Amino acid sequence: MDDLRQKTLDMIDALHERFKDCKLAMLIDQETGLVFSKSSASPTSQSIVQQVGADAIEALKSPSAMAFRASANEPQLVSITRVRKRDVLVVIQDLRKGDDALVCLFSKSPSRSYLMEIASEIFQLPMTMEAA
Amino acid sequence: MPSSAKLHASFDSITALIDGDGGPSGFREMDTETACAELEATLVNTVLPRRITIRSEDGVRLSVIARNRRVIKVADVHPQNLWEGQQSPQATVCEGDYDSFARAFTSVLLKIVADKRIIIEQTFLPHALGTITHSGYPASMLCDHVSLSQNDEGDAAVIQGFYDTFPDHPRARFGSADEIDIPATSNIDPAWIDGCVAALREELNGKDTDLRFIVVDGGDCRGAAMAWLGGEGCLVMSEYPDQFDELELRLSALRERL
Numbered sequence: 197m198d199d200l201r202q203k204t205l206d207m208i209d210a211l212h213e214r215f216k217d218c219k220l221a222m223l224i225d226q227e228t229g230l231v232f233s234k235s236s237a238s239p240t241s242q243s244i245v246q247q248v249g250a251d252a253i254e255a256l257k258s259p260s261a262m263a264f265r266a267s268a269n270e271p272q273l274v275s276i277t278r279v280r281k282r283d284v285l286v287v288i289q290d291l292r293k294g295d296d297a298l299v300c301l302f303s304k305s306p307s308r309s310y311l312m313e314i315a316s317e318i319f320q321l322p323m324t325m326e327a328a
Numbered sequence: 329m330p331s332s333a334k335l336h337a338s339f340d341s342i343t344a345l346i347d348g349d350g351g352p353s354g355f356r357e358m359d360t361e362t363a364c365a366e367l368e369a370t371l372v373n374t375v376l377p378r379r380i381t382i383r384s385e386d387g388v389r390l391s392v393i394a395r396n397r398r399v400i401k402v403a404d405v406h407p408q409n410l411w412e413g414q415q416s417p418q419a420t421v422c423e424g425d426y427d428s429f430a431r432a433f434t435s436v437l438l439k440i441v442a443d444k445r446i447i448i449e450q451t452f453l454p455h456a457l458g459t460i461t462h463s464g465y466p467a468s469m470l471c472d473h474v475s476l477s478q479n480d481e482g483d484a485a486v487i488q489g490f491y492d493t494f495p496d497h498p499r500a501r502f503g504s505a506d507e508i509d510i511p512a513t514s515n516i517d518p519a520w521i522d523g524c525v526a527a528l529r530e531e532l533n534g535k536d537t538d539l540r541f542i543v544v545d546g547g548d549c550r551g552a553a554m555a556w557l558g559g560e561g562c563l564v565m566s567e568y569p570d571q572f573d574e575l576e577l578r579l580s581a582l583r584e585r586l
Contacts, residue, residue, distance in 0.1 A: 259527035260554070261542060267520055270547035279539035279579060281586040291546075305580040308543070308572065 207318045211300070214310065219283065220301040223318060224249055225294075251278070252287040252299040265291070275312060279305065286311065290319040355385045355445040363441035364434075364474045370448055371467030372397050379403060379451045382437065384444040390436050393453065398422070398464030400457075402433070410436045422465040426473055429465055434477040483558035486585060490555055491562040493578060497571075500525050503560035515548075516565060524552075525563060532556050537586045541576050553579040 208221045220240055255261060255276045265271050271291050278285040284302040288311070289295075298315045300306070358366070367382050374380065374394040381404075383389040391404040402417040411417045413432035423429050440446065484504055491501050498516040500508045502525050510516050532538055538556040543549070551572040552565040566575055 255540075258531055260524055260531055260540075263520070263524050263527050264542050264550070264552060265544055267516075267524075268544040268546050268548055268550050271544045272546040273543075274545070275543045277541040277576065279541070279583050279586075281583070284580075305576065308576060312545075 204318065207314070211311075211314050211318075214314065215300075215302065215306050217303045217306065218300055219303060220245070220248060220299075222249065222299050224252065224297045224299055248285065248299060248301055251285055252297060255285070255287050256289060256297060273312065273316070275308065275315075277305065277308075288312065288315040290316070293319050355447045357445045358441070360438065360441050360474075360478075361471075363446055364437060364471055367437065367448055368467055368470040370450065371399060371470065374450070374467070377453050377457055379453055381449045381451075382440055382446060383449065384440050384446050386444065388440050388444075390433075390440055392422075393457065394467065395457070395460075395464070397467050399433075399467060400460050400462070400464035405436055410439055412436075421462050423462060424466050424469055426476060430469065430473040431477060433465070434470070434473045437474065438477060483585070484560045486582065487555055487557055487560040487562050490578060490582065491564065494564045494575070497575075498565040498567075500563045502529065502562070505560075514567065516567070521563070521565070528554060528556075528561065528563065532561065539579055539582055539586070541579055543572060551575060555579060555582055557582070557585055 204223055208223065211221050212218050222245065255278055256274075261274070261276055265274055273288065273290055275286065275288045278287075284305050286300045286302065286306065286308075287297055288299075289297045296319060298318055300311070363382070367380070370380055371392075371394050375396055377393060377395040379391060380394050381389055381391040387406065388410070389404065389406045390402070392399045393401040393403050399422045401422060402411075402420060405411045405417045408417070411432055412435055413420045413429075417432075417436075420429060420432065422433075487501070487503065488505070491499060495509075496511055498510045498514045498521060500521050508518050508521055508525075510518055510521070535556065536558060538554070540554045541551070542554075543551040548567065549569050550565060550567055551569070552563055553575045554563045555561060564575060566572060
């Protein structure tokens with residue numbers, strides 16, 4: 197578990213490294229409520245982390261997002277971006293891997309394709325670790 | 329700059345009269361910037377109470393009471409339906425804030441001066457002003473607020489502009505206009521998009537603004553941008569991943585409206 201935690205945090209570090217505009221990144225396991233999070237330069241308060249997590253789950257479970265998912269044939273990966281006045285919230289979920297969601301807060305919209313690549317690697321981690 | 333604008337205006341008026349361009353009525357053709365700068369200069373040079381009126385040749389006018397380089401009251405807007413403020417022009421408190429006063433004020437002004445021959449008149453007040461408790465709108469801010477207003481497209485126009493940018497995409501417009509438009513080449517079911525819009529309406533109830541982008545990747549790939557500003561909304565979809573970046577970029581450009 198510690199190993200998985202460390203690897204996940206390393207991946208989130210890599211994400212911060214690639215996206216200078218990333219203010220906060222976290223991996224949420226909606227089933228267990230477990231959260232791995234890392235913020236950039238300044239410390240982020242627990243209440244902000246909780247609010248971002250709540251916003252992310254609301255975005256994933258919103259009726260329009262559910263309707264959209266249902267429309268696609270064999271949906272695998274869903275990404276939801278909420279462009280807000282002060283930040284851009286991006287939530288990515290691998291629908292094949294249960295309830296894990298990668299949640300990132302950016303100061304401006306990131307390159308989505310690169311973010312999806314990193315997200316796929318993060319979602320692969322538990323499988324890779326199990327295989328090892 | 330206001331005092332030089334005033335001098336420039338006066339000189340212009342004199343030469344116009346000498347050349348006969350001004351005509352006996354004194355209405356003069358000016359571009360929007362010049363007309364607004366002249367009104368600003370007139371107001372900035374008003375220290376003792378005056379009624380200042382800017383009128384176009386077709387009878388549209390805005391009349392204010394100015395004192396001490398500030399607009400302290402809107403006396404008259406004709407026709408009155410030009411005024412877009414929350415309260416009547418006369419009841420609106422004149423202050424330096426764009427949203428509460430200057431937006432409505434400059435909006436009327438721009439309608440009066442747009443491509444028209446105008447005149448700016450000053451008259452003394454026939455009655456005492458009475459007690460004015462607020463400080464008034466600083467005249468020196470007028471041209472800055474005019475520029476802001478010129479870029480201040482309404483929410484409906486912005487949403488319609490976004491929607492119109494993607495004529496070949498499956499899309500829906502909701503708010504004051506209701507329409508679903510699906511190209512013949514698309515596999516999107518109109519009933520499904522209708523259901524999506526219904527879900528969005530419910531989620532957006534009570535919200536002023538919202539911008540979202542969603543992508544579902546799998547057997548097929550679909551992306552959608554949703555924009556909602558001041559009760560006007562649209563949903564634009566794509567089934568082609570190479571179009572997602574453009575869609576997302578255009579959506580992000582609306583962030584300044586939030």
